[in-house]
Amino acid sequence: MGDIPEKFLLSRFLVFTVFSQLSSYAAVVEGGDTLSLGASITGNQTIISENGTFELGFFSPNGTTNWYIGIWYANITEKTIVWVANRENPARNRSGVLKLSKEGDLELFDAEGASLWSADTSNKASRAVILDSGNLVMLSDENKFETVWQSFDYPVGTLLPGMRFGGQQKLVSWKSSLDPAPGLFSYQSDPSGVKQLVLIWNSSVQYWGSGTWDGNAFSQIPEMRNKVFYNISVENTNSALYVTYTSMGIKNALSRFVLVNSGGTQLYGLLDDAKWSL
Structure with a gap:
C-alpha cells in the first residue's frame, strides 16, 4: 500500500486532538436538572429545574460580547436573571464551559480553558442540581442529601x-x-x-x-x-x-x-x- 502521506497523518492527528478536547467537555447532560460528575454544559446547553421554573446556563446581555453563567426563569419570554456566578469575571466573545469535575469541583472556564469562577467548597460533591426554588445546590459525595454548597448563600x-x-x-x-x-x-x-x-x-x-x-x-x-x-x-x-x-x-x-x-x-x-x- 506504500507509505501514508505525512500531511494525511498530521490532519488525522489534529482532528483527533480537537475531538479529544471537545470530548473532555462533553455534554453528559441531556436535559434534566442535574450535572453529574464529569458532566459539563457549554453554548446553548442548560439544566432546568424539575417543575420547569428555573434554568441555568450561559447568557450574554443584549449588545455585549460578555458571557456569564446565570439562573433565570425558564418559561418567561423576558429573560429575568436572578443569579450570576462570574459577575466580576465574564468570558469574552463566546461562552465557556461549566463543569463538575470527577473530583467533585464545580468550575467555570472560558473558551481557552482559563478558570473564571469556582464554587467555594472544601467537600467533594457528587452532583449539582438546580431546584424549583431557583437554588443551585451541590450535594455531598458521602451523604447524597447533604448540601456542601448552594447559590442561595451567595x-x-x-x-x-x-x-x-x-x-x-x-x-x-x-x-x-x-x-x-x-x-x-x-x-x-x-x-x-x-x-x-x-x-x-x-x-x-x-x-x-x-x-x-x-x-x-x-x-x-x-x-x-x-x-x-x-x-x-x-x-x-x-x-x-x-x-x-x-x-x-x-x-x-x-x-x-x-x-x-x-x-x-x-x-x-x-x-x-x-x-x-x-
Whole structure:
C-alpha cells in the first residue's frame, strides 16, 4: 500500500486532538436538572429545574460580547436573571464551559480553558442540581442529601422566596442593566451592629434603615403588617439578623425582591399574563 502521506497523518492527528478536547467537555447532560460528575454544559446547553421554573446556563446581555453563567426563569419570554456566578469575571466573545469535575469541583472556564469562577467548597460533591426554588445546590459525595454548597448563600442582586438572607451576606446591585458587575449599592445587615437591614451607597454611606424588628414588622416598614402579598420571618440571633420571605395570595405566583442599580428595592410578582408587576 506504500507509505501514508505525512500531511494525511498530521490532519488525522489534529482532528483527533480537537475531538479529544471537545470530548473532555462533553455534554453528559441531556436535559434534566442535574450535572453529574464529569458532566459539563457549554453554548446553548442548560439544566432546568424539575417543575420547569428555573434554568441555568450561559447568557450574554443584549449588545455585549460578555458571557456569564446565570439562573433565570425558564418559561418567561423576558429573560429575568436572578443569579450570576462570574459577575466580576465574564468570558469574552463566546461562552465557556461549566463543569463538575470527577473530583467533585464545580468550575467555570472560558473558551481557552482559563478558570473564571469556582464554587467555594472544601467537600467533594457528587452532583449539582438546580431546584424549583431557583437554588443551585451541590450535594455531598458521602451523604447524597447533604448540601456542601448552594447559590442561595451567595446572592447577587435578587432575593427569592425561601432564601435565608442576613449575617454577612449582601445584595449588591448590578452596575447597569447590561452589566452584572457589582454596582454602587448594597442591601445588608447594619454593619454597626443594630439589628436592622440597611441600604448603603459606595460601601460607606447608609441612606436607609428598616428599623428594628418588633415581631410583626420592621419599625420603618409598618406596611409589612398587611400580609397580603408576602410573609416575612425573622431570626434574631445573638450574633446576626436573618430574614426569609415567602409569597402569599395567588397560588404558585412567582415573585422576586430586587436591589436595582439606582439604589432602590423593588418587589415584583408575576401576573397571569406573564408580566412582572411592581
